[in-house]
Amino acid sequence: MTFNDDARIDTSRASKRSGGRKGGIAIGGGLGAVALVLLGQLLGVDLSGLTGGGGSAGDGATTESLDRCADASLANTDTECRMVGTADSLDDFWSQTYPALTQAEYRPSHVTLFEDAVGTACGNATSAVGPFYCPGDEEIYLDVAFFEDLRTRLGADGGAFAQMYVVAHEWGHHVSHLTGAMAAADRSGTGPTSDAVRLELQADCYAGAWAAAAATTTDDQGVTLIEPPTDAQIADALDAAAAVGDDRIQEAATGQVSPESWTHGSAEQRQRWFTAGYEGGPAACTTFEVAGTDL
Numbered sequence: 001m002t003f004n005d006d007a008r009i010d011t012s013r014a015s016k017r018s019g020g021r022k023g024g025i026a027i028g029g030g031l032g033a034v035a036l037v038l039l040g041q042l043l044g045v046d047l048s049g050l051t052g053g054g055g056s057a058g059d060g061a062t063t064e065s066l067d068r069c070a071d072a073s074l075a076n077t078d079t080e081c082r083m084v085g086t087a088d089s090l091d092d093f094w095s096q097t098y099p100a101l102t103q104a105e106y107r108p109s110h111v112t113l114f115e116d117a118v119g120t121a122c123g124n125a126t127s128a129v130g131p132f133y134c135p136g137d138e139e140i141y142l143d144v145a146f147f148e149d150l151r152t153r154l155g156a157d158g159g160a161f162a163q164m165y166v167v168a169h170e171w172g173h174h175v176s177h178l179t180g181a182m183a184a185a186d187r188s189g190t191g192p193t194s195d196a197v198r199l200e201l202q203a204d205c206y207a208g209a210w211a212a213a214a215a216t217t218t219d220d221q222g223v224t225l226i227e228p229p230t231d232a233q234i235a236d237a238l239d240a241a242a243a244v245g246d247d248r249i250q251e252a253a254t255g256q257v258s259p260e261s262w263t264h265g266s267a268e269q270r271q272r273w274f275t276a277g278y279e280g281g282p283a284a285c286t287t288f289e290v291a292g293t294d295l
């Protein structure tokens with residue numbers, strides 16, 4: 001999706017943390033070389049890879065604003081500014097949509113960009129964990145270098161959308177946290193109809209709901225933030241949703257598919273729920289209400 005060059009981005013929904021201490025964090029495992037695996041790792045809400053009680057990786061870290069991203073044209077060329085612009089659009093969408101959906105008060109999330117390591121209320125994380133949502137502080141954590149790598153691997157257009165999709169998916173987890181669905185879910189199980197998969201498909205559905213309405217989100221002056229998606233961009237969106245299916249990722253990584261260990265859902269499930277949100281809005285994201293056979 002393309003930002004409107006004439007818009008002004010509200011940069012308050014994202015910031016960048018630099019200089020976090022890396023020592024003392026023990027998270028093993030390198031990143032997979034396959035882009036699909038890489039993208040799959042981006043979309044987890046699984047925080048089991050985090051260590052410690054939080055905070056220490058932030059020792060000595062400084063937080064800087066991303067005010068330089070206020071000109072929306074930068075969101076089309078600069079990864080950090082694309083994240084800032086996407087967060088602004090997501091906040092505009094959900095601040096209007098959430099109260100109508102739930103009759104409850106909305107609280108914004110916040111995107112924290114980091115390099116190497118970051119301390120969070122959910123523990124310490126390195127870029128190896130992949131971007132994630134922490135319900136403890138209601139923030140989304142994204143490693144910038146990881147994102148640029150993703151964009152390089154997926155190509156300029158598909159990669160740019162994939163980056164925005166990741167932020168929208170993580171903001172979707174924030175919405176499930178606000179509604180209480182995340183706390184109510186039993187996240188210990190796996191498999192195609194597990195609560196873990198229902199939570200992930202709900203985030204995909206919420207991402208689809210935002211994607212459909214992104215072209216209606218505006219800046220403070222009422223100027224449209226994002227141009228309506230083209231057919232090719234919608235096709236990219238569905239490709240991205242399929243690429244992160246557990247079956248595709250397992251197939252790419254091991255050559256075998258084991259549905260009983262799924263945590264995010266199949267390519268078909270992820271495409272279908274993204275589409276459900278795209279066509280039906282957030283009210284269609286009933287992943288915890290449908291029978292397993294309809295999931």
Ligand SMILES: [Zn+2]
Binds near residue numbers: 045173
């Ligand atoms: Zn997720």
